[in-house]
Amino acid sequence: MAGKHLFEKTGPNKYRLILHRAIPAGNNAVSVAWSDTLAHEGITGRTALTASTKITVMVDSGEVDEFDEPIMIPETTETVGVGQISDAEYAQIQDGARFEIVGVVKLSGKPTQASLNKSATRMYNDWQAKMVEKYNLFGHIQG
Numbered sequence: 001m002a003g004k005h006l007f008e009k010t011g012p013n014k015y016r017l018i019l020h021r022a023i024p025a026g027n028n029a030v031s032v033a034w035s036d037t038l039a040h041e042g043i044t045g046r047t048a049l050t051a052s053t054k055i056t057v058m059v060d061s062g063e064v065d066e067f068d069e070p071i072m073i074p075e076t077t078e079t080v081g082v083g084q085i086s087d088a089e090y091a092q093i094q095d096g097a098r099f100e101i102v103g104v105v106k107l108s109g110k111p112t113q114a115s116l117n118k119s120a121t122r123m124y125n126d127w128q129a130k131m132v133e134k135y136n137l138f139g140h141i142q143g
Contacts, residue, residue: 013108019101032139044096051090052080101127
C-alpha cells in the first residue's frame with residue numbers, strides 16, 4: 001500500500017502531499033478510542049483520491065470442455081494511475097481503518113525517496129501533535 005502520494009508543486013520547493021495512515025491505537029485522556037474520535041469528527045472514511053481502474057478480459061484457462069472447446073475465465077487487472085489508489089487502500093479508508101492527511105511539504109533540490117519519507121514523517125508527526133492537543137479531552141462528560 002503506497003501511503004504517500006506526491007502531487008503538484010505549490011510554490012518554490014513545495015509540493016502537495018497526501019498521506020494515508022492507520023488509525024492510531026489507544027485512547028485519548030478521557031478513554032475515548034482515537035478511532036471513535038476521528039470518525040466522529042469526520043476525519044475517517046473519505047479520500048480526495050479515487051479507486052483504481054479495473055479491466056476484465058476473458059482468458060484461456062488451459063482446460064477444455066466436453067466439446068473440446070477452451071474454457072474461458074474472467075481475469076481482472078487493476079491499474080493504479082495518477083490520483084488513484086488501490087482497491088485495498090480505498091476499502092481501508094472507507095472502512096475507517098486508515099485516514100487521509102493532506103498537506104504541503106518542502107522538498108529541496110531533486111526530491112529523493114529519503115527526503116520524501118522524512119517530509120512525510122514530519123507532516124504526520126505535526127498532524128498527530130495537533131490532533132492530540134485538539135481532541136485529547138474529546139468525549140469528556142462530567143456528571
